[in-house]
Amino acid sequence: MAAMTTSRFDTLQAPPKDPILGVKEEFLADAATDKINLSVGAYRTDEGQPWVLPPVAEARKRLIEGKLEHEYLPSTGLKSYCDRVDLLLRGKTSETSATVQGLSGTGGLRLCFEFLRRHHSPTVYVPAVTWSNHWNVLRDAGCDARPYTYLDGIKLDWPKLVADLEQAEEGAIILLHLCAHNPSGVDPSSEQWRELCALCQRKRFLPVFDSAYLGFASGDVDKDAAPFRLFCENGLQPWACISFSKNFGLYSERAGAVVASCASAREASAVRGHLGKLARALYSNPPAFGARVVDAVLADAALEARWRECLVVMSGRIADMRAKLRSALEARTARDWFVHCVGIKVRASARAIDATVCHAIDATVSARWRDGRCPRRSHITSQVGMFSYTGLNKQQVLRLRAEHHVYMLESGRLSMAGVTSSNVEPLAAAIAAVL
Numbered sequence: 001m002a003a004m005t006t007s008r009f010d011t012l013q014a015p016p017k018d019p020i021l022g023v024k025e026e027f028l029a030d031a032a033t034d035k036i037n038l039s040v041g042a043y044r045t046d047e048g049q050p051w052v053l054p055p056v057a058e059a060r061k062r063l064i065e066g067k068l069e070h071e072y073l074p075s076t077g078l079k080s081y082c083d084r085v086d087l088l089l090r091g092k093t094s095e096t097s098a099t100v101q102g103l104s105g106t107g108g109l110r111l112c113f114e115f116l117r118r119h120h121s122p123t124v125y126v127p128a129v130t131w132s133n134h135w136n137v138l139r140d141a142g143c144d145a146r147p148y149t150y151l152d153g154i155k156l157d158w159p160k161l162v163a164d165l166e167q168a169e170e171g172a173i174i175l176l177h178l179c180a181h182n183p184s185g186v187d188p189s190s191e192q193w194r195e196l197c198a199l200c201q202r203k204r205f206l207p208v209f210d211s212a213y214l215g216f217a218s219g220d221v222d223k224d225a226a227p228f229r230l231f232c233e234n235g236l237q238p239w240a241c242i243s244f245s246k247n248f249g250l251y252s253e254r255a256g257a258v259v260a261s262c263a264s265a266r267e268a269s270a271v272r273g274h275l276g277k278l279a280r281a282l283y284s285n286p287p288a289f290g291a292r293v294v295d296a297v298l299a300d301a302a303l304e305a306r307w308r309e310c311l312v313v314m315s316g317r318i319a320d321m322r323a324k325l326r327s328a329l330e331a332r333t334a335r336d337w338f339v340h341c342v343g344i345k346v347r348a349s350a351r352a353i354d355a356t357v358c359h360a361i362d363a364t365v366s367a368r369w370r371d372g373r374c375p376r377r378s379h380i381t382s383q384v385g386m387f388s389y390t391g392l393n394k395q396q397v398l399r400l401r402a403e404h405h406v407y408m409l410e411s412g413r414l415s416m417a418g419v420t421s422s423n424v425e426p427l428a429a430a431i432a433a434v435l
């Protein structure tokens with residue numbers, strides 16, 4: 001038989017690099033020994049190392065020493081795990097909940113939106129600034145993803161957010177970040193969540209909470225779960241897509257869940273069945289090990305208490321690094337870091353304005369800050385969770401990579417989890433050098 005000479009895929013171009021994973025590749029290719037990777041959202045200890053949470057290590061040991069078989073799970077996943085995850089998120093049991101295991105956060109989102117597009121609506125309103133993979137997941141699930149305003153620079157743009165959602169189609173799906181918004185670290189206040197809840201009620205929206213950082217924002221699961229519980233109490237029947245990558249450190253184990261709030265136990269059973277049917281065609285059944293680890297931790301009061309302490313440790317270390325980075329930046333730039341970013345913004349957005357006017361505005365605000373006439377605040381410390389939107393622009397980010405071997409996303413997002421006591425000073429020096 002003659003060898004085939006024509007190419008089947010010669011018109012196919014290599015896809016553009018993923019905005020997050022592509023930066024990691026660039027970091028790995030950098031030969032510098034003092035390089036700093038702040039691109040990927042994975043927790044690191046103060047020594048810059050991954051952390052296997054002690055209760056997770058203990059649960060893992062017990063599982064391996066016990067009778068660990070490798071039978072298939074049902075398409076809906078491990079039942080005891082689903083029940084415990086549901087309880088963890090809601091804070092109480094519910095007869096009308098349909099919770100199924102997902103392939104961590106990403107797979108859960110895909111399953112959730114496959115279901116909602118088929119059985120509810122294809123229209124999903126997404127924060128204009130969001131985790132970049134949301135757009136990919138929604139596109140591949142066949143949804144019509146529409147942005148709603150979330151930020152103005154580095155602040156929540158509450159008036160525009162509300163105005164956009166007021167204009168949104170009635171009955172549509174609205175994607176919300178439960179806590180520790182990725183990439184900005186900017187969450188609505190409790191009062192704003194109450195207003196958002198009333199707005200969703202009025203517009204008959206179906207809220208879906210992306211819950212990838214439960215317990216990571218405040219160090220307290222119950223506090224972080226409050227918006228979901230508020231929406232439940234007000235009869236909105238919200239959904240949630242949970243990931244245990246960050247809060248259990250189970251990144252590669254793909255432990256997650258889709259939590260659906262329904263009107264009745266009968267409806268919940270039908271929804272669970274259909275989610276399972278979709279999972280059957282997508283991947284048949286989920287992986288068991290990570291779910292078993294989470295299940296074992298949540299089944300044991302002592303292990304669960306130790307896990308909750310780990311959340312305090314992780315969120316506490318990140319808060320500590322925020323404070324250290326802020327003071328290191330302020331020491332180097334001799335001004336409030338927030339004011340500095342505003343100054344940058346004034347200059348960037350006002351190319352039409354004379355450069356001396358921009359400098360004058362910046363200098364006046366900075367002087368006010370120095371003599372105490374301006375409130376001392378900084379977005380570096382007011383943002384929560386793993387990420388910080390620094391306010392650095394693309395050009396500054398590219399200079400940080402090329403000249404200082406510091407890697408963050410082009411949007412200026414850095415992962416605070418990668419900041420440590422030993423790299424915080426060189427990091428501040430590098431940032432100050434590109435301003």
Ligand SMILES: Cc1ncc(COP(=O)(O)O)c(C=O)c1O
Pocket residue numbers: 041103104105106107131177182210212243244245256
């Ligand atoms: C907002 C958000 N949602 C979902 C995910 C996906 O999580 P997982 O890695 O568990 O699929 C991430 C991960 O970074 C995230 O930041």
